[in-house]
Amino acid sequence: MAEDNIKMAIKDLDVYYYERLVLKKVNMVFRNRELTAIVGPSGCGKSTLLMALTRLLDTVPHARVEGSVELRSNDQGWLNVFRLGETDLPSLRRRVGLIFQHPNVLNTSIFKNVAFPLRLLGLSRQEIDSNVRAALIDVFLWDEVRDRLDSPASELSGGQQQRLCLARTLVLQPEILLLDEPTSFLDEDLAGKIENLLIRLKEERTVVVVSHYNDQVLRLSDRVYRLAGNQQESN
Amino acid sequence: MKLLSHRVLLAFFWLTGFLTLASVGSLLIFLFVKGVPSLSLQLIFGGADPFRALLLRERVFDGLFPAIVGTTAVVVLSVSWAIPVGIAAGIYLAEFSGQNLKKIFNFSFDILAATPSIVIGLFGLTVAIFLHQHFSDRIYPCLLTSSVALAVLVLPYIVRTTQLSIDAVPHSMRAAGLSLGASKLQNLYHVLLPSSLSGILSGVILALGRAAEDTAVIMLTGVVATAGIPGSLLAKYEALPFYIYYISSQYTDQKELMTGFGAALILLTICASLFVAAHLLKNLLVHRLRKK
Numbered sequence: 001m002a003e004d005n006i007k008m009a010i011k012d013l014d015v016y017y018y019e020r021l022v023l024k025k026v027n028m029v030f031r032n033r034e035l036t037a038i039v040g041p042s043g044c045g046k047s048t049l050l051m052a053l054t055r056l057l058d059t060v061p062h063a064r065v066e067g068s069v070e071l072r073s074n075d076q077g078w079l080n081v082f083r084l085g086e087t088d089l090p091s092l093r094r095r096v097g098l099i100f101q102h103p104n105v106l107n108t109s110i111f112k113n114v115a116f117p118l119r120l121l122g123l124s125r126q127e128i129d130s131n132v133r134a135a136l137i138d139v140f141l142w143d144e145v146r147d148r149l150d151s152p153a154s155e156l157s158g159g160q161q162q163r164l165c166l167a168r169t170l171v172l173q174p175e176i177l178l179l180d181e182p183t184s185f186l187d188e189d190l191a192g193k194i195e196n197l198l199i200r201l202k203e204e205r206t207v208v209v210v211s212h213y214n215d216q217v218l219r220l221s222d223r224v225y226r227l228a229g230n231q232q233e234s235n
Numbered sequence: 236m237k238l239l240s241h242r243v244l245l246a247f248f249w250l251t252g253f254l255t256l257a258s259v260g261s262l263l264i265f266l267f268v269k270g271v272p273s274l275s276l277q278l279i280f281g282g283a284d285p286f287r288a289l290l291l292r293e294r295v296f297d298g299l300f301p302a303i304v305g306t307t308a309v310v311v312l313s314v315s316w317a318i319p320v321g322i323a324a325g326i327y328l329a330e331f332s333g334q335n336l337k338k339i340f341n342f343s344f345d346i347l348a349a350t351p352s353i354v355i356g357l358f359g360l361t362v363a364i365f366l367h368q369h370f371s372d373r374i375y376p377c378l379l380t381s382s383v384a385l386a387v388l389v390l391p392y393i394v395r396t397t398q399l400s401i402d403a404v405p406h407s408m409r410a411a412g413l414s415l416g417a418s419k420l421q422n423l424y425h426v427l428l429p430s431s432l433s434g435i436l437s438g439v440i441l442a443l444g445r446a447a448e449d450t451a452v453i454m455l456t457g458v459v460a461t462a463g464i465p466g467s468l469l470a471k472y473e474a475l476p477f478y479i480y481y482i483s484s485q486y487t488d489q490k491e492l493m494t495g496f497g498a499a500l501i502l503l504t505i506c507a508s509l510f511v512a513a514h515l516l517k518n519l520l521v522h523r524l525r526k527k
Contacts, residue, residue, distance in 0.1 A: 051410075059413065089413075090416045090418050093413060093415070100410070102407060104411040105411075106412070106426060108429075116415060116425070117415040117416050120425075121416070169415070172416060
């Protein structure tokens, strides 16, 4: 694989909570039009790693990172994620979308949850409507919620909330999509559909999936990184 | 043994809950029994015509009407000063200050919350004297100095409840807005404040009650026994807590003492009305923000 295909490069990343080292010397690259899987036992720092890549660890008191995470920018230069100022972070998080393991819907309606990132961008009502609809169709949720878009999102089931969160990130069309256990709340049929969606998404962007389902990883991924303890074990 | 200790503990909790309710209940019953017989238009408006007095066309000399207006004015004014400063400080402490600065601020607000109200009253009086000597000889202890001193008194309640309510928003919710490209301010406005508004407004309600009941602060900063309805912020004023204190310590006969109970019942009604208004406002705002 040619080096110019690399979208994000993690170099010697260490993450600390207080003085405890929770991730040690992580080195990974995520390539364009590839699906990379990160596997490892519970508590090995997979979710922490995804939070670090989007600088969301900044919001966790006493968390600290060392090393570098570089993101290829549009003009073919490299952007050190850890050197970005506070005002550049919204743009980073729109380019690198993160979907959390546990659905975290906002305290508002189904429609407004998906429309939220688009409203921040100042899109017109018409553009928001069509984008929300397309995203909900993509995650196979449209038919289930089309008649109750104004209902609170918290009334949806766990699986529906997980797909809503996926739709909410997809509307931003991020260049890199980081998904933390994206099918953990879904039944087999829906999990299969979401896997197909991920395969489709990787045709045009970089997809990174944290998963503990070995068969899912084997089916989907072009590259696998394994974390064990607090260290990267192999790739 | 385990079952027994569980039952004993449960009985203790039940008893403490019951005692709390019983003490509030007996206080209210006592106040109603003593206060209701003395309630009359005469108590509120004295010899003045109630309608003309309400329209401020006739001055009330021997009724509680000026004290009712004075109490409402001083409470509303003090909370109006304290709300913007308190909420802004609470937001700053929850979202923007560094850990060390937060510790210093929290320690300072805790000290302020624990300061006896008479000390804050003395501070208000000193400020009034300072302003009188150095800025304008028209400034004396007045409605303005009372309301500012009361605002200082209730400020820690608003700061702390705002800070704690924002801190209590789950990290997953906080991260949701940020992960979707919201800036820190956008996240605050669209995610954190709607989620914590209910708690913040509960702090405001607490502050309303604290401002309404305090006597020590206003005694030193502008309240008097007879002043009529205050015509400006620089005027002296009457207030129900001071009237109750004054009557209960200076009464000459039983009838006069009973008017103190009537005044207490009216004060309770004003507080309850302000609580209800604040609750309605809270529900309206929470509903509006969730709909946004």
